[in-house]
Amino acid sequence: MAVAELGVVVLDCPDPRALAGFYSEVLGGSVEDQGEWVDLRLPGGQALAFQEAPGFVPPKWPAPDHSQQFHLDLTVQDLDAAEKAVLELGAKPLDTADRSRSFRVYADPAGHPFCLCAC
Known part of the structure; x- marks a missing residue:
């Protein structure tokens, strides 16, 4: 229980x-x-x-000495279309190293990390 x-x-x-x-x-x-x-x-x-x-103070990502505390995983049908939309809304990319992965990492306008994840 x-x-x-x-x-x-x-x-x-x-x-x-x-x-x-x-x-x-x-x-x-x-x-x-x-x-x-x-x-x-x-x-x-x-x-x-x-x-x-x-x-x-927004979290830093990635930074082992400044923990991100948590992040949101948001599932999407189309990573490219979702990325375009969140960037237009003010998100900032945090990790552009490997675009072949099934997820991409961003910061919201206040600096909280979140991921767009292909479903």
Whole structure:
């Protein structure tokens, strides 16, 4: 028997509204603005939340002395089309070394790493 169930993944960031807007363009869903806390309700009932964090310092990737803490894996049908879309939305590529892999690594506008993964 589980002790708990996952409620929501929360990303600290300097501008919760802007980051929720980025992920709503990438994943769909509706943004619910509550000031320093913003929820993104995704299709299917999942959610991401974004919390204002004064003094936020983005993780560095890859950097063994500055842990990335976590990252999101986002599955896509077409890596090239998804890459074009996230770059237009403000993502930055973090690893362009091996384009033949089934995943690609980016940073969202606040600097959190995420991967687009071919399904």
